[in-house]
Amino acid sequence: MQPYLVFSLTAALGAMGELAGHERRGSLVWPGRSAILGLLGAAMGIDRGGDFSGLDALELAVAVFDTGASLRDYHTVETIPTAAAKRPNSRPEALAAARGRTNTTITLRDYRVGGLYGVAVWGDGLEALAAALNRPHYTLYLGRKSCPLAAPPGAKVIEAASPESALSQLTLPPWRRADRFGAPAIARTLICDATADDAIREQVHDVPRDRALWHFAPRRVALRDVAITVGGAS
Template sequence: MSVLALRLAGPLQSWGSSARFARRTTETAPTKSGVIGLLAAALGRDRTADLSDLAALSFAVRIDQAGTRLRDFQTARHAVTGKAMPVSERFYLADAVFVAAVAGDDELIRSLHEAVRAPTYLPFLGRRSCPPQGPIDLGTRSGHDPVTVLRNETWQAAEWHQERHHKKALVTLPLLSESVGDGPRGTTLRDQPLSFDPNHRRYALRNVVSTTVDVPNPRFRPAQEPSGTTRPVPVPRHNPEALLTQLPPQAPLDGH
């Protein structure tokens, strides 16, 4: 089994799982359906294509930089009739950074790696209005599962965000993974993709378990004392018995 790691960063991201109609919300981290859609587009697959091989991939995501939630109002007109459409309320994550990992058959992961390096359709972070900041490819790992890869992946937050935490040698990051079989039961999320067909999109339920992982901060700087600061000299503990034990033995006095 191989794992493909992806850095998902950009000015705006939006990862909806239950968003419908005029209110389009976003989850706090990339959804499996959103990442699978990104990979399917990179491969050049049509929306009506079979997704069973991609949907079977194991998936996990780490929140390296949570970002800020934004709300926007959008207007639109019908493409055919020109009639004004209802005002929609849309939510985004600004300045967020995530590391996602998918695991599966070696050959499939190899083809996905090639696709994200030279995608047929450009990748987007949940919506077409949300392009990535730069290359999303972090490479492949062999013989590991997604959680293990994310526990060992370097911190991918922006430099200015890492600098804010320069006093911490380790930073604690949330990690979301899938619960399968007899594993712990987490939060139920409807983001397991079954079909991206515009006429009949379908998603199944998926259990998501939330944990944390500690990763080194590359910008950690130990606290330094200001120049000219005089450190107090430690005072030894008072122990008069020690002086008595160091006296040389004396001869007894005459007559005693």
């Protein structure tokens, strides 16, 4: 038995990970490690360029209860030719200098609608993290700033024998609880660091080596096909 911090993540819209290209920004179907550590940092009041070394040492597992539906937004972007305005002091000044010679392009933004995930965290400082999640310093969102959480994460620290056992003790949003609708929520996929016994693995580059230079090292993650059942409120 060991302590785990567990909490849920759900949002009307979520956009998680994927390469940030100019014309298209996709979304994974579950939040990655960097997204969760960023959310924990926001709860703790750590600025984007702050010290995340205490969070980098944490271990995580993510249970996927509902990946949500996909949604694509067609987003227009207006750019200004560099020859039209050199070193403007503001965007209005640049637009005035361009005099209608702006370039408008359509870009694509992918989202997930109504996803529901459970997160288990283990390591040092869990009680402080739970308190921060329940009273966050900055607004918590699922990926992009336009995607605030639809419900409080319900963070708590519990004792359990494994991440799967810990995640079964989640407090889910009211509209997903069995005590209201009779059917328990069941996660079919668990994402965590891979071990030698895991058959389904993927390689991701999300272990920070130099945050200032955006250098990340690879790690192997496992997608475990397990049934994690949350019976209701606790």
